[in-house]
Amino acid sequence: MTTQSNPPTRQDFDQYMVPVFAPASFILVKGDGAKLWAQDGKDYIDFAGGIAVNALGHAHPVAVKALIEQGQKLWHIGNGYTNEPVLKLAKQLVDHTFADKVFFANSGAEANEAALKLARKIGLAKGKSNIVAFDNSFHGRTLFTVAAGGQPKYSKDFAPLPGGIIHVPFNDLAAAKAVIDEQTCAVIVEPIQGEGGVLPADAEFLQGLRQLCDDTGALLIFDEVQTGVGRTGALYAYMNTGVVPDILTTAKALGGGFPIGAMLTTDEFASQFAVGDHGTTYGGNPLASAVAGAVFEFINTPEVLSGVKTRSQRIIDRLHAINQTYPIFETVRGQGLLLGAVLKPAYAGKAKDIVTLASEEGVLVLVAGLNVVRFAPSLIISDDEIDEGLNRLARAIARFVANQPNANQAN
Incomplete structure (x- = not known):
């Protein structure tokens, strides 16, 4: 007993x-x-x-059903193999956004890490490495993403931090223009700063960043970890702005509670990553992908x-x-x-x-x-x-x- x-x-x-x-x-x-x-x-x-x-x-019954059904089939196999749920989810994201390719991770921080690494690799091939980010931003807790975040309280105890990251005031296009130049490989911005105070970016600010990136050859990264998958009333917040980023990161609502994150980009930029350049053990596993696919389909309706x-x-x-x-x-x-x-x-x-x-x-x-x-x-x-x-x-x-x-x- x-x-x-x-x-x-x-x-x-x-x-x-x-x-x-x-x-x-x-x-x-x-x-x-x-x-x-x-x-x-x-x-x-x-x-x-x-x-x-x-x-x-x-x-929610939709998420529970997807989890139970997939849980009775296949949980995890590692990325030496692919699986049906992740391929279906990737197609959903590509079909309904600007993107051509998707990289799956476990969290928003990992999605942002992948985005920043991709931007650095593309930039370094052209002799540029600086990343422009914004005060009071939040992009995750890895050493790279916490350095990109504009809140010293999260990074001050972990120096030395990755270098080449320049912070300027949010919604200040003149300040951004003063630092975005031929040495800039990427600009990372939240359409709405979540942890920074639920502060929306002005449409003119985002449009100006797009133009500055086009003029200098920098990549524009939208961190939509908090704003994505219907949170703003659009599938992704960029759809409200008239601005299309080069890279977008998504997590949080994507799995409806099951941990998953993703980096979305175009064929032009995705092709700059080669086998072995980046990776993950759990990212895109069948359980997470099945739940995310069901949640995404349910939300992506008028x-x-x-x-x-x-x-x-x-x-x-x-x-x-x-x-x-x-x-x-x-x-x-x-x-x-x-x-x-x-x-x-x-x-x-x-x-x-x-x-x-x-x-x-x-x-x-x-x-x-x-x-x-x-x-x-x-x-x-x-x-x-x-x-x-x-x-x-x-x-x-x-x-x-x-x-x-x-x-x-x-x-």
Whole structure:
């Protein structure tokens, strides 16, 4: 006879896990749609979406079916062989984007690593190696991608970093023009800076970058790890801008919760990689590819993509209404279901306080820096779930305001 061990506790995290995260005090055990449940049975409306990952919410039948069916066939074989799900997924991505070729990885960081390595290889053949990136950007946690990211807090403890990366202010075309030259091999940019504060790029800025890259022979890389696969109401955010990149990276929502990333590019640039130049063990494995293919097909419909826009407006309208009662936000920005509510200067640095209070009220939201509350829910979250989640958020904000010294004077 065996005895059942007690379930893990939050203290087990502190005892057994490397302390690079500071998770919430509760442990989530079940999800269904846009709702989650903790060990104690408390329910939460999920506006965090696993950081823009859970595009179909939790345990969506389409993703579950694909996972179970593939799990009964073939899990992993390594890249000495190919497999049917990865070939189908590659064709889906090529058929519905500018790209001709796809490289699959396990994460957004790995997709960006591949993009930067490809750009460097192409550039070095022409005697150019500099990469231009932007302040407050975020491209991953590998040494190369963290160096390309424009947030020193993520890279300062790991010097010396890869060199040849130049950072300039985001949305400042004049600053970009001053550094993009014949020595530039690539420019990497997020159409919307996610971790940097849910800050959209101006269309004119992206169009200007495209022209500068064309003029100097640099590659334009769009990091769509957070904005891709329907998040903005278009399949990819570049489709809203009139700008076509040379390389695009995608992850997060691509697998709907199953880890997968991809780099997309054209035949012209893909051909500059040769066998052995880059690789991965797990990237493009049958399990991940099967789930991603099912998720991608479900999202890539007029109904889902247009629904993102209507849901976005519902959230924005309600946030504005909440702000009429508790005026703590300076603006709400973003696109589709990647939204950021920016705190007024009087509440600077307190976004995390709101996130904590929100979880106590039963709604999960994110931060994007110290001053922005971020929303990245399921692309198919119901109106009832939106309304209930925002009711809970309003209660959290009421508590937040009540806790502020001289709150009335601050407004």
